[in-house]
Amino acid sequence: MKLEILKAYEVFRKRNPHLKETEAKEEFVKLFNSGKIHVSFEAVECGIHKITVKSLYRWIKLREEGGLAALLPKHSEKGRRKKITREIELFVFEYIKKTGITRGKRVYEAIRYHHSNGKLSTPPPSYQAFMSWYREWKKRNELFILKYTDPDNYRRKLPSYGSIYASYDPEYYGQVLMLDATKADVMCRWKEKQPDGSYIEKEKRLSLSILIDLYSRDIRFALGENENALLVVNNLLRKWILEVGVPEVIVTDNSKIYRSEHLAQVCEALGIKLTHTDSYAPEQKPHVERVFGTIATQLFEVLEGYVGHNVAERKKIESRKKFRDKIFKKKDYFIEVYLTPEEFEKKLSDYVKKRYRKEKHSFGIIEQLILNSPRKPKTIKDERVLDILLSKFERRTLSNKGIRLHNRYYFSKELAEIYYQQGSVPVLVKYDISDISTIYVFDEKGRYLCKAFDHQEAGKRLEEAIKAKKVFKKKEKELEKLIKQNQKLSATPYEIATSIYSFEADHKVIPFDRRPQEELETETVREAKKIVKETEETRKLIEETAKDTFFTSPLKRAKALFRKIEKGEAITKEDYAFLKAYVESEEFRKYSRMEVFGRTFKNLKSIEELDIKLA
Structure with a gap:
């Protein structure tokens, strides 16, 4: 031609x-x-x-x-495209998955580089031929690319195959719960006391953990600086069990916190089935994700310190604040004062009570759904029993000094007898979360043995020992005055948002259900009840015999009676009965080791050992 x-x-x-x-x-x-x-x-x-x-x-x-x-043409294949082999296509999949880079030129360079190094046996096509194929390939594999480059958009575009809600199929209120946590879109500010007595100012977003019931969508929440197993168990789960009952199933994600040994132990002790969803699959727990969205749009947006739902929104808020400060005077707008954690928790609690439970949702009114539940979950009525069940098992070894736990030694008469008979043996121990001076000792099979004590820490709660108590100051007086002076609205945005008259709702007052609940009965619950019963019987016996109103405590009465016995004076039959019960109590053993009653009574084991005159 x-x-x-x-x-x-x-x-x-x-x-x-x-x-x-x-x-x-x-x-x-x-x-x-x-x-x-x-x-x-x-x-x-x-x-x-x-x-x-x-x-x-x-x-x-x-x-x-x-x-x-x-x-003549230089080669016979001029004008034809080289075929993209399966090897090259799989390499493209791998490259995007590991790097997240989707730009065609970068992908093509990676193919040429790996071919030159001998990793790919197929020679790459021309750049134009590759790009023509790559554009079509990206359209066919849009979801795969989104999964590794834009996970949020990927989840929104995932096809729906059936109902996750139906797969759990709750039959009554409190049966199946979902658990998750997220960072609240509200900045809090507070001052925290340090061990040396000084204070440091903190400003951060708190972690919001939520338990939601799949039958009614009722929720309980807990706030903390960081999400941890202690917050979930001792705060959130404890609150749900005391107010509602023991669930049968808890569904949560695969994060490290929900895989903790503590949470697994508690669920096993209470007979709760703990189910974990797949990693990075929030679509498998849509109900709790929906609650986070509802609270964020209905409440967080009208609170002081709101920082936006995403990075783009945060930039707009910051830009708006800078523009406002330049153009307007302070008297023309509300002064922003960050909430303390306590104030934030109260506003969130008010929102749940005043609006969330009363509002008519697409699935109904939560309070009405609770009332219509065919039955209630089993409950644990004794709060002390629940505290024992919620505490974590720790593995320790009994020594001649007792049991060492977190740099403290715990000891009791029963432990001494075990040590003399068996020597240093491995044991399981549990904290009393309401009093860290007491631990409960079990054998390796989980059978209850006895209690042990550390008198130096008597009366302190576990939370106080783990973290110093947080002290917060009041708002600055000048800022409070400015807010009052500039207040022109009859109601704040928060009051409007939580008002029952600002949204469609059933205005009937619905009383909470007062139907009786069946109490949970398992082997671990019975063991915990046995511990509480022994403690209560001793306490009641001491209180019943302490009839003399002159003494303000059993300890003072015992000290006065021991002084009489030392002097050879007679005591009444009532005093004798009191002393007999008191000598067998843990309080006497604790204080006698400290020689509170004197050296004479340090090793006293029974009141019969003394020569007592009766009046």
């Missing part, structure tokens, strides 16, 4: 000798492209219908330098 065009040009040049070389070529190309210069039919079939002056120059030069062979 090229040769036929060059022959036609030579004929044209001979017929037009008056034209210059460049003019002749331009005129020939113009006539050829317009179809006025004819070549052989075979040449037309080859497919060249238009040419350029540059191409004509190049063909003439090639013929002069290399002859007819120079006009």
Whole structure:
């Protein structure tokens, strides 16, 4: 074809000798492209219908330098695309999954690099051929690319296959719960006391943990600086069990906190089935995710310190604040004062009580759904029993000094007897979360043995020992005055948002259900009840015998009676009964070791050992 065009040009040049070389070529190309210069039919079939002056120059030069062979195609596959093999396609999948980079040029460079290193056996196609294939490939694999480059958008575009709610199929209120946590979109500010007595100011978003019931969508929440197993168990789960009852199933994600040994122990002790969803799959627990969204849009947006739901929104809020400070005077807008954690918790609690439970949702009114539940979950009525069940098992070894736990030694008469009989043996221990001076000791099979004590820590709660008590100051008086002076609305945005009259709701007052609940009965619950019963019997016996109103405590009465016995004075039958019960109590053992009653009574085990005169 090229040769036929060059022959036609030579004929044209001979017929037009008056034209210059460049003019002749331009005129020939113009006539050829317009179809006025004819070549052989075979040449037309080859497919060249238009040419350029540059191409004509190049063909003439090639013929002069290399002859007819120079006009032939360089290879037989010119104009065809090389096939993208399965090996290259799998490499593209792997590259995007591991790096998150989807730009075609970067992917193509990676293919060429790995081929040159011998990692890919298939030679890469041309860049144009690869990009043509890659654009089509990206359209076919949109969800795969989104999964590793934009997870949030990926979850929104996932197809729905059935109802997660139906898979758990709750039959009554409190049966199946979902658990999750997120950072609240509200900035809090407070001052925290340090061990040396100084205070440091903290400003951060708190972690919001939520338990939601799948039957009614009722919730309980807990706030903390960071999410941890102690917050979930001792605060959130404890609150739910005391107010509602013991669930049968708890569904949560696969994070480290919900895989903790403490949570697993508690669920096993209470007979709760703990179910974990797949990693990075919030679509498998949509109800708790929906609650986070509802609270964020209905409450957080009208609270002081709101920082936005995402990075883009936070930038807009910051920009708005800067513009406001430049243009307006402070008296023209509300002064923003960050909430303390206590204030934030109260506002969140008010929202749940005043709006969330009373509002008419797509699934109904929560309070009405609770009342319509066919039955209630089993409960644990004794709070002390629950405290024992919620505490964590720790593995320790009994020594001649007792049991060491967190740099404290715990000891009791029963432990001494075990040590004398068996020596250093491994045991399981549990804290009393309401009093860290007491631990409960079990054997390796989990059978209850006895209690042990550390008198130096008597009366302290576990939370106080783990973290210093947080003390917060009141708002600055000047800011309070400014807020009052600039207050022009009759109601704040928060009051409007939580008002029952600002949204569609059933205005009937619905009383909470007072139906009786069946109490949970398991082996671990019975063991915990046994411990509480022993403690209560001793306490009641001491209180019943302490009839003399002159003494303000059993300890003072015992000290006065021991002084009488030392002097050889007679005591009454009531005092004798009191002393007999008191000597067998843990309080006496604790204080006698400290020689509170004197050295004479340090090793006293029974009141019969003394020579007592009765009046």
